Amino acid sequence: MSATAEPLLKLDGVQTYYGSIQALKGISIEVHEGEIVTLIGANGAGKSTTLRSINGLNHPRHGTIRFRGRDITQTAAHDVVRMGIAQSPEGRKLFPRMTVVENLEMGAFQRKDRHALPEDMERVFTLFPRLAERRNQKAGTMSGGEQQMCAIGRALMARPTLLMLDEPSMGLAPIFVQRIFDTIVEVNKQGTSILLVEQNALMALEVANRGYVLETGKVAMADDAKALAQNDDVKRTYLGEI
Amino acid sequence: MRRRLSGWWWAALGAVGLPHDRWLSVPRLTRRAVKTAIWLGIGLALVAAFGVWKTAALAVAAVVALLVVPAWNRLPYGRFFVPLAVIGIVVAYPYYLGSLPQLPVFGPFPQISTMVVMMIFTMMALGLNFVVGYAGLLDLGYVAFYAMGAYMAGWFASNQFAKQHLNLGAVGLYPGWSGYHITIWLVLLMAGIATAIIGVLIGLPTLRLRGDYLAIVTLGFGEIMPQIARNGDNLFGTGFNLTNGTGGITPIDGPGFGNWAQAHLHLPANYLNASNFDSLYLWTSIVLVGITVFCSMRLRDSRVGRAWIAIREDETAAAAMGIPLMRTKTWAYATGAFFGGVAGAYYASYKSGAFPDDFFFNISVFILCMVILGGMGNIWGVIFGACFLAYLDREGLANVGAWINGHFHTNLNVPLYEFGIYGVIIVVVMLFRPEGLIPSQRRAAELHEGVHDDPLYEAETAGA
Structure with missing residues (x-):
């Protein structure tokens, strides 16, 4: 990895609770500048909760989260977005009655440089030509794959330094899954670091630089993506090979 | 203009408690008959309330407004005309209230x-x-x-x-x-x-x-x-x-x-x-x-x-x-x-x-x-x-x-x-x-x- 002094994002012993239920039992992960990092694991392992801890929707009770050298452990969700972390949430969560363009505009809500929006919107439309065709369609009436494109495009409209994607392949046809992952690589090449949460471990490890395996709120394994894909335990549990 | 009219029509349907999808399932001829009857009824009620001449004047005014309003909207600042007209009607209300007839x-x-x-x-x-x-x-x-x-x-x-x-x-x-x-x-x-x-x-x-x-x-x-x-x-x-x-x-x-x-x-x-x-x-x-x-x-x-x-x-x-x-x-x-x-x-x-x-x-x-x-x-x-x-x-x-x-x-x-x-x-x-x-x-x-x-x-x- 590049020799930057501090990682872009660093979680240290993060413990997050839903009420009295402890969902994260001390998560420590890092994302470096320019990387794609993936979190894989079974349902309930704490993948989405990790993202919610980072973006300020569920503040951790213990541990610290640092982003570009600043402590964001208790930072409010809207300030986290302003600092450069955007997310495409699980289940896409588009504004179904707004058009594609309106959804994309909402993604840029925190940005002050309004004049640069058309340019960024063009960039999203270049990444997803399908969205350009549907720019005035209500988001709720599009197919799952198109909605996922819109959700990723909406997150990109915030011009994030770090893009967090929660289950981008969920419920999509295989052809769309391939296209979404191609786009993730493309976005990363353009200079955005990516934290990718996926159940589709095979695809995720293929595009990622490094990966973390979460099990019941803890990091069970951390390694290069290639090495993880070759690991027997990972193969057995997450890649469906025996 | 047609769309606006049908919007009001649906609003009227809603007001009497008939959702428009159910309305559309009624045979076309019946729908036309009902619509005609309603317009006739409104006309007759107006005649009964205002007399023939005032009703005719109202009808002419309504038709003129419906024809002119969409044209207005295309003029520069045209979209302000209708709100301004409504404001004018309300502002002048005290002056013509005395000459308004009783409603049924x-x-x-x-x-x-x-x-x-x-x-x-x-x-x-x-x-x-x-x-x-x-x-x-x-x-x-x-x-x-x-x-x-x-x-x-x-x-x-x-x-x-x-x-x-x-x-x-x-x-x-x-x-x-x-x-x-x-x-x-x-x-x-x-x-x-x-x-x-x-x-x-x-x-x-x-x-x-x-x-x-x-x-x-x-x-x-x-x-x-x-x-x-x-x-x-x-x-x-x-x-x-x-x-x-x-x-x-x-x-x-x-x-x-x-x-x-x-x-x-x-x-x-x-x-x-x-x-x-x-x-x-x-x-x-x-x-x-x-x-x-x-x-x-x-x-x-x-x-x-x-x-x-x-x-x-x-x-x-x-x-x-x-x-x-x-x-x-x-x-x-x-x-x-x-x-x-x-x-x-x-x-x-x-x-x-x-x-x-x-x-x-x-x-x-x-x-x-x-x-x-x-x-x-x-x-x-x-x-x-x-x-x-x-x-x-x-x-x-x-x-x-x-x-x-x-x-x-x-x-x-x-x-x-x-x-x-x-x-x-x-x-x-x-x-x-x-x-x-x-x-x-x-x-x-x-x-x-x-x-x-x-x-x-x-x-x-x-x-x-």
């Missing part, structure tokens, strides 16, 4: 005093529309803001605080006055600001709640305010008379521009001394409603307006987009409170008093009904709902009752069943046209398809 069933057109009340309630309904229509927060205690505004007028434009002695531009003071007397124009602004501050104070702890919980808390707040008003003649046992208890604060100063303005600008010095007292109040309230409508439109299309709609559609997604939830909701609450406060202060000045019995729960529901009936989130719908229900309240039900009793030889006191009737209206609207009579497009879609409203801050069981 509903009897005479509303008096000017009723028009004033309709305008005031329109303003309150538009205020509540910020909270309920735009941000999607159910507020069952809106009357508290109305009360706050009214008591602001009571405190700063009456003899209430006998030990004080301050006159800031007030008109029509009697010798021997005491207390604070600030000109109503300033009091309106003060009432709005004070009420908005109260709105923020109430909102900050409560707006974290969602849906039903927020409704219950606002309901409680709406109950607390009139109780404070009722028992405020001996505040916390200190002997301080804040609200004058059940007697209320009366009289409250009227608006006016003073003698100088009357002499030089022909503006009324003091509304209460003018012979066209009600008309003056009506015109002033039209200005206030105009300001409210302008603010409603501008805010709806602004950044914060977009954020309100986003929160209404999907709160979690809105948070993930970087919309500050609390701040945005509090803005909606404070904006709504502001206009409620101004309307309350103006109403208190018109009634020349603030009485605790005016501020009970039924008023909250009454204003909410106006918003729901007209169409949540649609300015014109809310105006229609407010005018219609306020008219029913003041005159309409009594007139309809008189008509019923006259024709069926009954002895019903129809206004007694007022809230029962509103209840039926709301149930019917909710069943057949939940988006209201003149809905906002987006709101209609939400109500028919449902919105995502998963809890944001609570424990979740799956997918952690």
